[in-house]
Amino acid sequence: MNSVILNINNLHAGYDEHDVLKAISIAIHERSFVGIIGPNGSGKSTFMQVIARSLPQRDGEILLLGETLTSYSFREFGQQVGYVPQECEIKFKYPVYEVVMMGRNPHIDRFCSPSAEDHEIVRKALEQTGTSDFADRPITALSGGERQRVMIARVLAQDPALLLLDEPFAHIDIHHQYELIRIIRETSRGKRAVIGVFHDINLAAAYCDELVLMSDGKIRACGKPDKVLTNELIQEIFRIKSVIDVNPTTGTPFVYVEDEWNLPAAKNINVHLISGGGTGSHLISLLVRAGYSLKCGVLSENDSDCRIARKYDVPTLVEPPFSLLSPEKEEQLKEQVQDADFVIVTAMPIGWGNFPNIRVLENVNPEKIIFIIPPEEGLADFTSGVATDTIKRLISIGAHQVYGPAELLEILQSVTNRDRSD
Amino acid sequence: MNTIRHSLIIVGLGLSVVVAVLVSVVTGPVEISLWDFFSGTAIDGTERLILFDIRLPRALAAALVGAGLACAGAAMQTLFRNDLADPYTLGTSAGGAVGVSLAIISGALLLVPFGAFFGAIGSAFLVYILAADRKRLSTGNLLLTGIAVSMFFSSVVSVCLVFSGNNMHQIMFWLMGGLWNASWADIPLLLITLIPAGILILFSRDLNIMSCGEAETRTLGIDPEKTKLLLLGVSAGITGLVVSVSGSIGFIGLVSPHIMRIITGPDHRILIPASLGCGAILLVCADTVSRTWLGDLPVGIVTAFFGAPFFLMLIRRRSDL
Numbered sequence: 001m002n003s004v005i006l007n008i009n010n011l012h013a014g015y016d017e018h019d020v021l022k023a024i025s026i027a028i029h030e031r032s033f034v035g036i037i038g039p040n041g042s043g044k045s046t047f048m049q050v051i052a053r054s055l056p057q058r059d060g061e062i063l064l065l066g067e068t069l070t071s072y073s074f075r076e077f078g079q080q081v082g083y084v085p086q087e088c089e090i091k092f093k094y095p096v097y098e099v100v101m102m103g104r105n106p107h108i109d110r111f112c113s114p115s116a117e118d119h120e121i122v123r124k125a126l127e128q129t130g131t132s133d134f135a136d137r138p139i140t141a142l143s144g145g146e147r148q149r150v151m152i153a154r155v156l157a158q159d160p161a162l163l164l165l166d167e168p169f170a171h172i173d174i175h176h177q178y179e180l181i182r183i184i185r186e187t188s189r190g191k192r193a194v195i196g197v198f199h200d201i202n203l204a205a206a207y208c209d210e211l212v213l214m215s216d217g218k219i220r221a222c223g224k225p226d227k228v229l230t231n232e233l234i235q236e237i238f239r240i241k242s243v244i245d246v247n248p249t250t251g252t253p254f255v256y257v258e259d260e261w262n263l264p265a266a267k268n269i270n271v272h273l274i275s276g277g278g279t280g281s282h283l284i285s286l287l288v289r290a291g292y293s294l295k296c297g298v299l300s301e302n303d304s305d306c307r308i309a310r311k312y313d314v315p316t317l318v319e320p321p322f323s324l325l326s327p328e329k330e331e332q333l334k335e336q337v338q339d340a341d342f343v344i345v346t347a348m349p350i351g352w353g354n355f356p357n358i359r360v361l362e363n364v365n366p367e368k369i370i371f372i373i374p375p376e377e378g379l380a381d382f383t384s385g386v387a388t389d390t391i392k393r394l395i396s397i398g399a400h401q402v403y404g405p406a407e408l409l410e411i412l413q414s415v416t417n418r419d420r421s422d
Numbered sequence: 423m424n425t426i427r428h429s430l431i432i433v434g435l436g437l438s439v440v441v442a443v444l445v446s447v448v449t450g451p452v453e454i455s456l457w458d459f460f461s462g463t464a465i466d467g468t469e470r471l472i473l474f475d476i477r478l479p480r481a482l483a484a485a486l487v488g489a490g491l492a493c494a495g496a497a498m499q500t501l502f503r504n505d506l507a508d509p510y511t512l513g514t515s516a517g518g519a520v521g522v523s524l525a526i527i528s529g530a531l532l533l534v535p536f537g538a539f540f541g542a543i544g545s546a547f548l549v550y551i552l553a554a555d556r557k558r559l560s561t562g563n564l565l566l567t568g569i570a571v572s573m574f575f576s577s578v579v580s581v582c583l584v585f586s587g588n589n590m591h592q593i594m595f596w597l598m599g600g601l602w603n604a605s606w607a608d609i610p611l612l613l614i615t616l617i618p619a620g621i622l623i624l625f626s627r628d629l630n631i632m633s634c635g636e637a638e639t640r641t642l643g644i645d646p647e648k649t650k651l652l653l654l655g656v657s658a659g660i661t662g663l664v665v666s667v668s669g670s671i672g673f674i675g676l677v678s679p680h681i682m683r684i685i686t687g688p689d690h691r692i693l694i695p696a697s698l699g700c701g702a703i704l705l706v707c708a709d710t711v712s713r714t715w716l717g718d719l720p721v722g723i724v725t726a727f728f729g730a731p732f733f734l735m736l737i738r739r740r741s742d743l
Binding site for chain 2: 053054073074075077078081082085089090092094095098102103106108111138158164
């Protein structure tokens with residue numbers, strides 16, 4: 001087990017009469033990158049302020065490397081704890097190099113100038129953050145992203161055991177966010193711990209070793225991202241309709257927020273969706289939430305559309321992975337599409353394996369069929385044009401062709417309304 | 423590279439101070455030519471007296487007073503995070519005036535420096551405490567508090583004047599701010615101010631960090647409250663000592679750091695020494711002008727004449743007032 005850098009027991013702190021932080025207890029180990037997430041007003045920033053000694057604690061105990069926080073002189077404190085603010089506030093024209101050198105201040109004696117070693121450390125920090133090129137430029141002349149990089153360079157030059165980041169990326173574009181968080185993650189691999197407050201849950205989940213979920217001044221959950229980011233907690237604390245998936249590039253949890261459509265209830269309208277290769281995923285979630293009674297298929301077992309359909313408990317015709325569509329399934333499909341009020345077909349790739357999905361449409365009233373195929377784009381057709389010809393023919397005899405979900409819903413609703421007025 | 427640039431600035435300013443003092447010494451209503459001064463010939467006893475016992479100590483006193491006010495101003499602008507702060511606008515000088523008036527009417531002339539010293543420090547902390555609203559100092563708040571405290575102290579001084587009897591003209595002269603009384607006897611006291619000025623230079627890295635924002639000072643190894651109190655005390659102390667000699671002289675402390683920041687940039691390691699030099703040059707020049715061509719008008723009037731428009735310009739440039 002890595003040694004403990006920060007140990008907090010039953011911490012209370014706040015402003016005026018009421019406590020913002022209530023009974024916080026947590027231990028932060030070296031070589032860990034801990035992300036604090038939570039809604040506005042949950043006490044994240046207050047928590048950081050208490051550790052940075054900007055706000056006094058009211059009760060409880062904070063141990064930094066085994067000693068109480070207040071037993072440190074500020075000089076000793078500055079040797080162990082570094083802080084990166086939300087935004088660089090420097091309004092004077094200090095050269096970037098001097099700003100980074102300020103990080104060495106707790107290490108330099110009052111009666112001394114920076115040593116050769118200090119200069120070396122500053123140069124390294126500038127290099128690490130890619131700020132060497134503007135070392136001589138005044139900090140006020142840099143862009144927001146560049147300034148924040150300088151703030152990170154300063155804290156790297158400070159070389160603290162505990163690094164605090166208070167929403168460091170609030171004002172930075174996505175490119176610099178990822179660039180900086182990688183630098184920070186790397187520094188947490190040394191004999192050091194990093195605590196950062198983040199608004200972007202997915203960024204925190206992808207890069208932090210541990211997440212701390214705060215709400216109303218308390219720690220609600222704490223641990224590996226996939227343990228903390230559960231649907232129940234996220235929905236309750238952030239008050240969003242979340243969907244938790246996996247970030248395909250990092251394997252970490254990824255929180256989506258469901259799009260909400262205001263549709264009149266569309267019960268008793270049977271819709272069959274023919275899709276594949278992920279082209280139908282968003283339609284499945286949309287149609288289910290809109291209240292249509294949906295069926296899907298035929299889909300391959302390993303298709304991402306199939307996974308989403310299962311998630312929403314949509315009755316689906318399924319074939320094992322990479323197998324041809326069997327005659328029995330085709331029969332079942334034929335029945336289902338004939339029963340359905342609408343059959344929706346997405347711009348999925350079509351090969352001989354799933355061609356029966358298209359072939360069955362020949363037996364359906366073409367006015368029930370809606371192709372979501374942008375006309376100018378054409379299909380990924382691997383049937384030497386047979387599938388495309390079939391679709392074109394169906395459209396020529398009355399099947400709808402639309403661009404996207406908005407138009408699709410329009411058609412579905414116009415029919416719904418007409419039925420009602422009948 | 424920076425070190426060379428800094429050394430050049432310091433050497434240049436140092437030489438300029440020397441030149442300013444020399445020019446001041448040979449300038450005045452009684453004309454003594456530069457040549458005579460340096461060759462040592464043709465100088466009679468009166469001229470010698472004028473040069474070495476009147477003009478030289480006065481020029482040196484002007485240099486030291488200007489230097490002291492300027493470095494106090496530079497530090498106060500950073501401590502209050504406000505570029506309109508200086509010993510005059512914050513009422514520190516007015517506090518010194520109360521101390522001096524009290525010392526004069528009590529008849530203890532030896533206590534004048536102490537009265538100025540403690541009056542100035544007391545007033546600086548009074549403004550700091552009154553203006554600090556939950557740790558945040560807004561410019562408007564600060565200046566208004568400074569004005570209010572100044573007015574309060576002026577009324578105290580007026581009361582002192584009423585009850586001062588024979589000492590009234592002494593207080594009046596002192597209040598207008600001038601150096602006509604400066605003599606060799608004042609120089610040791612003024613030299614003492616170089617010690618607190620040295621303390622400010624020792625804390626210049628701390629001042630740099632404090633000028634960069636409140637949030638990170640603690641994690642960069644500085645106790646902001648203690649440092650602020652210490653350096654505020656030091657700056658007010660300098661102010662008290664110099665005004666005990668010169669009376670309250672405005673705007674030198676405001677203008678000098680601003681001029682120097684243009685040349686040196688914001689780094690206090692160079693800004694404070696440079697402000698010392700700049701303040702010295704400005705006050706020596708202002709005093710020379712006033713005694714040579716303006717009938718020995720109190721130099722405080724001369725500095726206010728040029729300083730007040732500068733102050734207005736700074737106010738207009740700000741938007742957060």
